[in-house]
Amino acid sequence: MSDTQPNTHGSSRYFESEEQTELLKRGLVRVSIAAAGIDPLLDKRLNELRRALRSDAPAHLLGELLPDLERAVLAADQNRQQASSDTSKAVHKLIEQLQECEPPREVARALRALERQLGELAELPRKLPSLLGELQQLQQQALQHSEEQSSSGLWSRLLRRKQRAELQAGPLSDDEVAAPAAEQAAQDNTVASPPPEQEQEQEQPADSASNISGEEQHFSQLAAHIESILLRLLSELQVLETQQAARDRLREQVSKGLNWYELTAALDALCDLVLGAQQSRQADFERYLLQLNERLSQFQGNLEEAQNSYSGSLDAERELSGTIRGQVQVLNDSVRDADDLSSLKANVEARLNSLLENIDKARELREARDSEVAERLSTMVERIQAMEVEAQTFRHHLEEQRQQALIDSLTGLANRSGLQQRMDEEFERWQRYGGRLLLVVLDVDHFKSINDRFGHLAGDKVLRLIAQQVSRRLRKTDFIGRFGGEEFVILMPGVSPEQGIVALEELRSGIEGTPFHFKSEPVPVTISLGFTEFTRGDSLDSAFDRADKAMYQAKELGRNRVVHAATS
Ligand SMILES: Nc1nc2c(ncn2[C@@H]2O[C@H](COP(=O)(O)OP(=O)(O)OP(=O)(O)O)[C@@H](O)[C@H]2O)c(=O)[nH]1
Structure with a gap:
């Protein structure tokens, strides 16, 4: 049986494996087409493989292609992971920037939810188109909100005036304001598929190129406005002596021109300056209030002491006058009950002496009390005067600061x-x-x-x-x-x-x-x-x-x- 059947059996197995090989080759060709576009090196290797498969190259030649192909697959995978991680970082950063614009609560919540959706890196390329679409809408809402927030007051009037002057060059839209942030995400997004809008742009390369240059042009126009506002702010900002060098450096930097990233850093630095100056003034004021509080509690302590000693001396005086009154009574009694003149004389003399002593004591007590009260009063008057001087100085200081806040430090005119x-x-x-x-x-x-x-x-x-x-x-x-x-x-x-x-x-x-x-x-x-x-x-x-x-x-x-x- 083993001698009679091998041929039949062998030819049918051979036939099956040939058919399978053909199917496998075709499958491989299709898979390689499907995998095209992931990575240029991988594309090259897959091309070579397809060519070898289509030309029925012998197995050993196919085998020789495999190590290079394997390396290209690994490198493409690494690149993909890197790109996913870069994209995720860029989108995180964009979300962070939008959150810093203090968008409406519902937009902030949606941004947080979107951030959570970024989740697994492996999932990102698949999810990215819809995520970016959603992000773009949120960005528009956030920027619209922040524009509405700032659309009242003279600041915005300046911007509006400038925009009006440049209307001939084309008005600035929200999208243009958002362009730099979107550009960043687009730059960082190297592998992921573009959102629908970007796909449309890819179909019309000429238009797309002109759009981008238009956006850059508008961004640079907007940057000039931001720079001039920053320069104005910096020239009007009242900073501490210790902050002056930092303010001048920042001014220099702003006047040389900023790109989007430098602008963020410059805004941070400006924020530090404003907060620093503000905190120091606040600290000054708090220090003064503490001092005032201390003085007032000292003053209250003095008043209480004066009150106590006054009521103490009143008690002593009352006691003394009681004693005197008692002695006068005793004197009266001894006069009334006296039956012999000489003992009456001695008795009256003794009583009168003690009475005089007590009266002296009472006078001394009153004098001591009066001088103590006078001393306390003069201390209190001095303290009140010192407090008045301090309050006056502080009032001057406040008025000076208020006036300074109305003066433009560059020209000395009203700001x-x-x-x-x-x-x-x-x-x-x-x-x-x-x-x-x-x-x-x-x-x-x-x-x-x-x-x-x-x-x-x-x-x-x-x-x-x-x-x-x-x-x-x-x-x-x-x-x-x-x-x-x-x-x-x-x-x-x-x-x-x-x-x-x-x-x-x-x-x-x-x-x-x-x-x-x-x-x-x-x-x-x-x-x-x-x-x-x-x-x-x-x-x-x-x-x-x-x-x-x-x-x-x-x-x-x-x-x-x-x-x-x-x-x-
Ligand atoms: N040196 C200096 N420049 C400032 C200051 N504030 C704003 N600027 C600059 O002033 C320039 C104003 O330029 P534009 O608004 O284009 O106007 P312009 O060049 O005077 O042109 P026209 O008004 O059309 O004649 C901008 O470059 C601002 O950066 C500042 O305090 N100091």
Whole structure:
């Protein structure tokens, strides 16, 4: 049987294994196609394998390909793990940044849930498209919220004004604001499949490229705004002496330009400065309160002591007067009951002596008490005076700090808060008493190019000189404050538009004619001004907007000019 059957049996087994081999080869080819795109080296090896399988290469040749293929598979696996870990880190970081924007509670909760979903690295590439889609929506909500939070107040007005000026270049959208963060995630996400939006972009490479450059352009525009706000903040920030070097370093760094990551670090450093200064002032105040508390408790102790000794001496006095009264009574009794004159005389004499002694004692006691009270009183008066002096010094200190908080440390003019305060006052006065009031917006021309050509220090010097020049040329009743960056606002009460245009023209030509030099190089400086008169129905904002538009008109008309926004 073993001799008769092997052939039949053998040929059918051979036939089966050939068929199986063919099936296996085809399977391998398909698997290798499916695995394409994971890693360039692995692709190369799989290509070689496919070619060998399709050309029916002998087994030993296939065997020779296997070690390289195995190495490529291991390396691809390592790369995939690394990429998953990088992607996970990038998404974690993005979530962390969004959480730092203090999004609404439900968004913060959804972000935490999303973070938990990141979970297992092995699962990440599969989950990533939907995670990124969800993250993008949350990011949009968080940024919209943070924009809404900051959309009130003068800060945002500055941004809005700048944006309006750049509207021709295209408005900034939330997505553009979010672009850097999204870019980071996209850069870190090397292996994972892109979310649906990115897939669309891949299908249209030309559009996508132009979108990215557009985003970069918008980001750099936004970065310039952030930089100018940071510079303003830094120039207005009241820091401690020990923090001045750090503040100057930060200013220098910001003025050189920041990328997204440096911006985060700069914001951290600014935060440290603000908190440091704030904490030190708080500590000063707490120290003063403690001191005051101590003094007050000393004072209360003194009062109690004085009260005790006073009531003690009152008791002693009462006791003494009781004794005296008793002695007088005894004297009376002995006079009444006396039957012989000589013993009465002796008795009265003795009693009178003791009475006199007691009266002396009472006088001494009162004198001692009086001088003790006087001494305590004078100590208390001294303490009260010392406390008053301290309180006065502290009040001065507080007032000084309050005033400093309203002053721009670069130019010495009122800063935005000081300006706002004065604008509110002038506006209220104008509403109550009427009369004329002009509002002027002044902007230095091509200030950025002054910074770029001569450096930020030169820019700072120009701002200081302009502040001096303008202050010198205005009337005492006029008021100038630094609105921000290279922009100033002037209030001119009691001035008609006709008088205003003359004064402002003089100011403009005065600045144009002033020789500014930096390191003995002449720096050409001109200013553009827009102004308007407050009229019935105006609010501060409406008048400001008019003057602001007039200033932009002056820029559009070629700069170095005054434009009057007439109201009727
Ligand atoms: N040196 C210095 N520069 C500042 C300060 N605050 C803002 N800046 C810079 O001022 C520049 C303002 O530039 P832009 O808003 O582009 O205006 P501009 O160059 O004056 O151009 P026009 O207004 O159109 O004439 C920005 O580069 C800011 O970084 C500051 O305190 N010191």
